[in-house]
Amino acid sequence: MADQGDFLHVVTNDNLSERRIALGRALIWGSALVMAVTAGLQALQEAGRMDFGFANWRPTLYAYVLWAVCLCWGQVLIRGERGKRVLFVLPAALFVISMVVFPLLFGLVIAFSDWNLSSPTGRTFNGLDNMRQMWRDDFYWNALANMVRYTLAIIVEYAIAFGLALMLNSQIRARKFFRVAFLMPLMLSPVAVSWMIGKSMLEARFGPLARLARELGWENPSFFGTPEMARLTIMVMDAWTYIPFMMIMILAGLQAIPKDIQEAAKVDGARAWRGFWEVTFPLMLPVSITVILIRIIFKLKLADIIINVTAGGPGGATDSVTSFIFREYRDRSNVGYGTLLAMVYLVLIVIAITIVMKLTDRWARPRY
């Protein structure tokens, strides 16, 4: 986290007139009032009491933006120099709060209702029905189990990425070429990758990889036939796109290790293997943990490839939670159930990540 204490200390002498402060207050509260009135009128229309001719909720949005601008401006008016400092963080904070916190609260309401967007009845509150449905939904539990499997694949990805980073960090020629080449998969859009690899290269009849597999003696190469194989293929494709990401972060860590430490180990007679395990690897531990944590976070969002290559098949075996909810919405356009599943997923993620962070924090803290 940000290191406390190394701040810029500015002592300013603000002469804020009473009128200026009053103006600032008036701006903030005035615009808040405008927003409240607009929202109120729109709510009335929504309830069918009156008709003001609003086509949609845009006016409330505009009123909210107006309020946000006035809030920022008001800070400067009321608090002078300190307000200007607040202005650095406030826009981003307001943006995130309005884009995350509000939709999340709204999502909580949706999660406990039966809401089919294509049906005219609209939203009906149905209590814990969605929860009960989730409990019986084997496909959802399967998707959750898949997420655990997909996450475990990170260990292999990490090992490969570490190896690649070590190779790039050693004395080689054409380092720039290899770095660019190794970076390439990360630049490609997962959707294009799912066609390029999943749909054409792995195609059972004409794909080059299927041909290669046949050359190597696999009679009928089918990469998506059995659930295990399909999951493995998805893992490999996802690994292919994200290994460069881990590799580059590990490479940055390797380059930050002072050379003399490794040289000292060499002088002390450590062979390359022991030198790696007893010097380089322990020094890389903090970086490794960061990399793996970030990779887990990205992995939990895995969806694009699955949606486009297998669409969850065979029989939902490859579904990730995201792709499952995506299809759930596409097929049945039931917003309520999908939102509940997503919320449960979020809660599970937050619990899991917190535990992992606590554990790694305890485990990786240097014991002097």
Next chain:
Amino acid sequence: MSEQIFYDSPADRATRVKWFSTRVALYGALIIWAIICLFPIYWTITTSFKMAPDVMRGNLIPFWDYTPKWLGWRSLGLSPETIGAESTVREEFLKRFFNSAIAALCSSALAVFLGSLAAYGLSRFSYRFGFMRNSDISFFFLSQLILPPVVLALPFLVLYKALALLDTRIGLILLYTLTVLPIVIWIMRDQFAGIPKELEEAALVDGLSIWGAFTTIVLPIALPGMVAAFILSLVLTWNEYFFAALLTSTHANTLPVMVASQTGSQGISWWSMAALSFAAILPLIAIGIVLERYIIKGMAAGAVK
């Protein structure tokens, strides 16, 4: 020639052989992985010039075992013969292309703008919003990374419907900004932490305001970091599929959605799919080759403290 005086001892010869063999193994591994990384791209380029028999025979090398044809690019309206003529497919493609470009550029710019300000503030001043102090605020921003898009997707679908933002570029831009903002803040916080605060103190003594010092002194120094953050956001937003697939239908579709919608319908006409995929990844390949330095810098920023 005089007689050679110095000889390698037998032990040295052994180490030379060993050195040589490790070199061979190292380059072998590097080249194999480079092939793994580049072959799909090569495959896509060459396939876009193939015809049906070439695809079925599994020909790989152009001019050697097949003659390249413009078939795939013609179906996109981008081959030499069709480039002058009217083409609905090309118009569709260009429309999606510009949608993608606008969404990616605007959201990255917005994220870098908001994120740099927030990161600078958090690295220089101490704040208190209620119970939240600086580290809490930082954590609040960074914790957005954990949030899976699917949690926000359906509420946003409903909200956007009510706000008439469904299928608009602005709606997409706002969401994309949200998804890359934590990454930008992370990179930029690291950047600003590396800039000595004495610089601003000197500027403040010389009579600049805080914002003046920020824009004239700090920003130029932090520019490479901002470029790195921008490029990284660009890559992520250009490739984004999930939100685009859910929230757009006809007007604001991005390129990945177009590619995805074509995959099912095309069957074995690989040449046109290959052309389309390649056109979709081309800008990023170019960025990757030209701006590789910045991408690596951006990703490395978080790894090393």
